[in-house]
Amino acid sequence: xxxxxxxxxxxxxxxxxxxxxxxxxxxxxxxxxxxxxxxxxxxxxxxxxxxxxxxxxxxxxxxxxxxxxxxxxxxxxxxxxxxxxxxxxxxxxxxxxxxxxxxxxxxxxxxxxxxxxxxxxxxxxxxxxxxxxxxxxxxxxxxxxxxxxxxxxxxxxxxxxxxxxxxxxxxxxxxxxxxxxxxxxxxxxxxxxxxxxxxxxxxxxxxxxxxxxxxxxxxxxxxxxxxxxxxxxxxxxxxxxxxxxxxxxxxxxxxxxxxxxxxxxxxxxxxxxxxxxxxxxxxxxxxxx
Amino acid sequence: xxxxxxxxxxxxxxxxxxxxxxxxxxxxxxxxxxxxxxxxxxxxxxxxxxxxxxxxxxxxxxxxxxxxxxxxxxxxxxxxxxxxxxxxxxxxxxxxxxxxxxxxxxxxxxxxxxxxxxxxxxxxxxxxxxxxxxxxxxxxxxxxxxxxxxxxxxxxxxxxxxxxxxxxxxxxxxxxxxxxxxxxxxxxxxxxxxxxxxxxxxxxxxxxxxxxxxxxxxxxxxxxxxxxxxxxxxxxxxxxxxxxxxxxxxxxxxxxxxxxxxxxxxxxxxxxxxxxxxxxxxxxxxxxx
Numbered sequence: 001x002x003x004x005x006x007x008x009x010x011x012x013x014x015x016x017x018x019x020x021x022x023x024x025x026x027x028x029x030x031x032x033x034x035x036x037x038x039x040x041x042x043x044x045x046x047x048x049x050x051x052x053x054x055x056x057x058x059x060x061x062x063x064x065x066x067x068x069x070x071x072x073x074x075x076x077x078x079x080x081x082x083x084x085x086x087x088x089x090x091x092x093x094x095x096x097x098x099x100x101x102x103x104x105x106x107x108x109x110x111x112x113x114x115x116x117x118x119x120x121x122x123x124x125x126x127x128x129x130x131x132x133x134x135x136x137x138x139x140x141x142x143x144x145x146x147x148x149x150x151x152x153x154x155x156x157x158x159x160x161x162x163x164x165x166x167x168x169x170x171x172x173x174x175x176x177x178x179x180x181x182x183x184x185x186x187x188x189x190x191x192x193x194x195x196x197x198x199x200x201x202x203x204x205x206x207x208x209x210x211x212x213x214x215x216x217x218x219x220x221x222x223x224x225x226x227x228x229x230x231x232x233x234x235x236x237x238x239x240x241x242x243x244x245x246x247x248x249x250x251x252x253x254x255x256x257x258x259x260x261x262x263x264x265x266x267x268x269x270x271x272x273x274x275x276x277x278x279x280x281x282x283x284x285x286x287x288x289x
Numbered sequence: 290x291x292x293x294x295x296x297x298x299x300x301x302x303x304x305x306x307x308x309x310x311x312x313x314x315x316x317x318x319x320x321x322x323x324x325x326x327x328x329x330x331x332x333x334x335x336x337x338x339x340x341x342x343x344x345x346x347x348x349x350x351x352x353x354x355x356x357x358x359x360x361x362x363x364x365x366x367x368x369x370x371x372x373x374x375x376x377x378x379x380x381x382x383x384x385x386x387x388x389x390x391x392x393x394x395x396x397x398x399x400x401x402x403x404x405x406x407x408x409x410x411x412x413x414x415x416x417x418x419x420x421x422x423x424x425x426x427x428x429x430x431x432x433x434x435x436x437x438x439x440x441x442x443x444x445x446x447x448x449x450x451x452x453x454x455x456x457x458x459x460x461x462x463x464x465x466x467x468x469x470x471x472x473x474x475x476x477x478x479x480x481x482x483x484x485x486x487x488x489x490x491x492x493x494x495x496x497x498x499x500x501x502x503x504x505x506x507x508x509x510x511x512x513x514x515x516x517x518x519x520x521x522x523x524x525x526x527x528x529x530x531x532x533x534x535x536x537x538x539x540x541x542x543x544x545x546x547x548x549x550x551x552x553x554x555x556x557x558x559x560x561x562x563x564x565x566x567x568x569x570x571x572x573x574x575x576x577x578x
Contacts, residue, residue, distance in 0.1 A: 014461055109543075111407035112425070112459035118400035136401070144433070145461045170401035172303055172434045254398075 007090040011059075011098045014145050020096055021059075021146055029056035033148035033175075035139065038062040039079035039193035040088050043183040047152040048092040050180050055150055059096035060089050061142055063105060068134030079193055098146070105141060114140045116170075119162040119255045123270060124281070127245050135160055136167050143173050151175050156182040156190050158268060158283040162255055182282075184210065190282045202275040208240045209273060209282050212247070216269045217286040220249060220262075227260035237273055245272035245279070249286055263288040296379040300348075300387045303434050309385055310348075310435055318345035322437035322464075324428060327351040328368035328482035329377050332472040336441040337381040339469050344439055348385040349378050350431055352394060357423030368482055387435070394430060403429045405459075408451040408544045412559060413570070416534050424449055425456050432462050440464050445471040445479050447557060447572040451544060471571075473499065479571045491564040497529045498562060498571050501536070505558045506575040509538060509551075516549035526562055534561035534568070538575055552577040 011017040024031055032051030036044050044060070051058040062085055069075035082099065089097050113133055120132035143151060151168075153161045165177045183191045188210035189203075198206055216233035220226065226249055237244045249258060252266040263286065270283040300306040313320055321340030325333050333349070340347040351374060358364035371388065378386050402422055409421035432440060440457075442450045454466045472480045477499035478492075487495055505522035509515065515538055526533045538547060541555040552575065559572040 018463070107458070109407060109455070110459050111409070112403065112405050112456055114401065114403050116401050118398060120400070141459075141461050147436075166398070167401055169396070170399050170430075172430050174307070 032058040032150040034060040040085045041191045043191040045092045047180040057095045061098040065138040154180045197278040220286045241273040243274035247271040321347040321439040323349040329374045330480045332480040334381045336469040346384045350387040354427040486567040509575045530562040532563035536560040
């Protein structure tokens, strides 16, 4: 189970994982999980750090989940950087990395899907209808495999965070689902494993996304009507990016659309845009006035 | 948690349940679960007895799961006999009965469904397309709530047993799913909570189901071609019952249809029929020659 050339123990199978986790469980330790698809950046490491604040042991999982990619998406191209990921997790003081292979997660004859309505409807699901079924299925499996006390998910994928919170509630998984703050470049671009796809010119334009969202959230906070602020944000986004999937404000909890007037509840502005072939998402809190 | 007028402790909430189960867990006891919809008969009690053979503590759950009934089915009429159920479980030496109410299992905002292909396709799903999604969702929840070492399901619902085995595998639930032998009346009728719906005349005819299945299985075992034996069984069933949903032979594991010639693998004969408005199911092993 311990790869001598790596500083961090690696579990490749559910059995290895459970051996390690049940040892911790017997020691009555609090266990944190940070599920990732690898290609780790400071955003992921901040989640590990956050988990370490309240947990005795923290493990990160790395699994590029085919079920959450459509055939025309970037599953094959998705960056895979296991060696440097493991180094980063070692430096971040994680205690274990769990790297199941495809056959371990989806053995022959696998036929089960976990699907969700509620916060999973709309937004990402509009253009990626397969996405949250893929996420809910793999996260159900990971949470059942590890049975952590805490699981930390980045707010950068805000809808996913809400979906997973609902999933844990609905399936009675005894886990606290914590939100990790979005880590940004100095120009405000949210860190993402997909940022590596951007050309230099696209990278410059990409930084506008958080600026437009910030102005959108500020306008709402200052009492601008939802319909107006949203139209303005969309106009700006369309002028800046090659395609706009959505740029909207929703209630912060269930992600329901809001009435067209001024904000009356805690809200969230969310956007998905494209630069060339690269799709980026970002979001921010829009506190009511 | 302990109802003074009942001999058996009753847990009504997930929290009460987990308090009790985690106490057992701390004592390192092996825990068995027998999920039921109540209206308990000797068949259920045999499952409790079977669980007690290998477990230190056995709990039965009673929950009439609306998600596995269609609007035109017998959810409202389904027999509810909690007091006598609890007495029976006491006599059967169960250690706990878990009786969650509807709001505990499906709180407001519940939006998650667990659905399956594979063994869930066909047979029961033909006439009850909602059924296995309802079963898979509620059994996922029960298994996650209890996290038993063993769960026992009756072979009378053979397809359900295969579905739940696959579910536990696919979701990595660390539970052994055991099959409980079907308990029968002296004339061979499989015990079922729905037998109470039968009129005296229907009750007499109902006993033919196991006879027809037995002849069907014997014919196959003696080398009769699948197509011929199946047509013969169907003919007999149609002459005896008011409606035949299916009477077929399938491979015993995945429930796939078989080639028309003599049996080449372990198989199972399965039937669903109606007597008046009452739908009965039964099945038997059909060992290859």
